[in-house]
Amino acid sequence: MEIFERLEDRSAVVCVVGVGYVGLPLAEAFSKHLRVIGYDMNGSKIEELNNKNNNSNLIFTSDPAKINKADFVLIAVPTPITESKEPDLFCVRSSMDTVGRNLKKGAIVVLESTVYPGVTEEIAMSVLDKSSGMKCGVDFKVGYSPERINPGDEVHGISNITKIVSGMDEETTEVLVKLYNLITTVFKAKDIRTAEAAKVIENIQRDLNIALINELALIFERMNIDIMDVIEAAATKWNFNVYYPGAGVGGHCLPVDPYYLVKKAEDLGYHSKVITAGRAVNDYMPMHVFKLLVDALNECERAVKGSKVVVLGFSYKENVG
Ligand SMILES: NC(=O)c1ccc[n+]([C@@H]2O[C@H](COP(=O)([O-])OP(=O)(O)OC[C@H]3O[C@@H](n4cnc5c(N)ncnc54)[C@H](O)[C@@H]3O)[C@@H](O)[C@H]2O)c1
Numbered sequence: 001m002e003i004f005e006r007l008e009d010r011s012a013v014v015c016v017v018g019v020g021y022v023g024l025p026l027a028e029a030f031s032k033h034l035r036v037i038g039y040d041m042n043g044s045k046i047e048e049l050n051n052k053n054n055n056s057n058l059i060f061t062s063d064p065a066k067i068n069k070a071d072f073v074l075i076a077v078p079t080p081i082t083e084s085k086e087p088d089l090f091c092v093r094s095s096m097d098t099v100g101r102n103l104k105k106g107a108i109v110v111l112e113s114t115v116y117p118g119v120t121e122e123i124a125m126s127v128l129d130k131s132s133g134m135k136c137g138v139d140f141k142v143g144y145s146p147e148r149i150n151p152g153d154e155v156h157g158i159s160n161i162t163k164i165v166s167g168m169d170e171e172t173t174e175v176l177v178k179l180y181n182l183i184t185t186v187f188k189a190k191d192i193r194t195a196e197a198a199k200v201i202e203n204i205q206r207d208l209n210i211a212l213i214n215e216l217a218l219i220f221e222r223m224n225i226d227i228m229d230v231i232e233a234a235a236t237k238w239n240f241n242v243y244y245p246g247a248g249v250g251g252h253c254l255p256v257d258p259y260y261l262v263k264k265a266e267d268l269g270y271h272s273k274v275i276t277a278g279r280a281v282n283d284y285m286p287m288h289v290f291k292l293l294v295d296a297l298n299e300c301e302r303a304v305k306g307s308k309v310v311v312l313g314f315s316y317k318e319n320v321g
Pocket of ligand 1: 023149151
């Protein structure tokens with residue numbers, strides 16, 4: 001495979017599509033080994049990045065024609081939810097459309113965004129086929145490698161987070177393993193769907209663990225038992241997993257990603273019970289904190305109207321935002 005040799009002699013070019021929170025550090029990491037193009041549709045972001053860029057291996061552009069120079073196109077665009085809490089794949093579709101229109105024959109396109117199992121093979125592949133006028137599997141290949149970067153985490157960064165890697169066939173997987181091995185350790189997933197599923201359940205598990213401790217906090221509050229004291233006592237058991245209650249679950253991922261799997265399950269005739277219950281508990285927490293505030297004001301014989309409220313700790317987790 002020609003692309004394998006270009007990786008060996010370091011002449012391969014990587015294009016990262018979407019140089020946001022995830023894409024930018026990814027582009028920077030690859031630029032230590034290969035030439036990298038950071039493409040984003042947001043022109044002012046590109047201008048800002050170019051103004052402070054002094055890395056000769058990395059260029060930023062909002063010109064989609066530059067994608068044609070790349071052997072590897074890594075896509076890290078947002079995957080939000082709609083108002084009705086359903087997956088919004090607009091950015092995935094539109095970025096795939098742009099990539100397809102500008103794709104070099106023989107390139108490998110890798111989706112990095114968090115999605116439900118099936119998005120790469122059922123949606124990305126067909127958009128790419130259509131917009132490129134080429135045939136996936138023959139003229140170009142696809143893969144999926146989820147991003148696991150953790151905002152505010154100074155211990156876990158790109159170089160020491162194991163990257164799950166999957167390709168549409170054995171040969172593609174092997175090339176991608178070689179590519180991502182340049183920047184970190186790699187776990188070869190069985191296939192693309194497995195890799196997509198692994199990422200989404202990491203966040204679902206975390207969301208549910210937080211929901212459980214939030215629910216326990218609501219129960220113990222009614223019993224005048226301090227949940228923090230309970231956790232401290234319970235944590236003395238070797239297999240108790242420590243999570244703390246909070247004012248809700250924020251950030252880009254946890255309040256969003258579970259709905260991706262929930263919708264896919266729904267389409268397949270399974271109505272999620274546990275995942276949606278967890279989401280409901282976590283979504284309720286800000287309202288609960290508000291009720292506590294109203295109660296506290298009542299205690300001091302103060303009206304909500306006209307009261308000044310100071311929020312201490314205004315981000316969804318420590319050292320973020
Ligand atoms: N932020 C995190 O902590 C985190 C962690 C792990 C995974 N993820 C996942 O990574 C993905 C990207 O998230 P992010 O936080 O980096 O988003 P972001 O909003 O910070 O960056 C996305 C970038 O994509 C660009 N973009 C959107 N549509 C485009 C298109 N059609 N063509 C070119 N560029 C386009 C935007 O302009 C933006 O600069 C999401 O699926 C997210 O769930 C995020």
